Amino acid sequence: MQHAYWNDWYFGWGWFLWLGFVILMFSSVGNWGYTYRAHRRFGGTSRSDAINILDSRYARGDISRDEYALMKSEIGASGSAATRVGDA
Incomplete structure (x- = not known):
């Protein structure tokens, strides 16, 4: 009998979904940081x-x-x- 915790989300192709989620989070934070710096540098001062x-x-x-x-x-x-x- 397979334990409910160790299902396809961890050992199957589900890790690919989590990897995509982590990449999405890093890119969102990076985009926010870039736009924040750009607006402070070239913003309406x-x-x-x-x-x-x-x-x-x-x-x-x-x-x-x-x-x-x-x-x-x-x-x-x-x-x-x-x-x-x-x-x-």
Whole structure:
């Protein structure tokens, strides 16, 4: 009589299914790691960098309050064509 634990999942072709599952898990983790690093490297940091530069220029006194408000609204407008500088 065969024990229920030692069935075809371990000694037959069932190991092939488990091997495929392990490969799938490793590839999923690898894909997540790659996309995480790529998005951190090339992700949307330009808007926050632009805000930081604008804040530092305003703090130094290079631009007035009106210029600061205008530039900040243009940065926050998600780049719509109606609010870009020079589209008048």
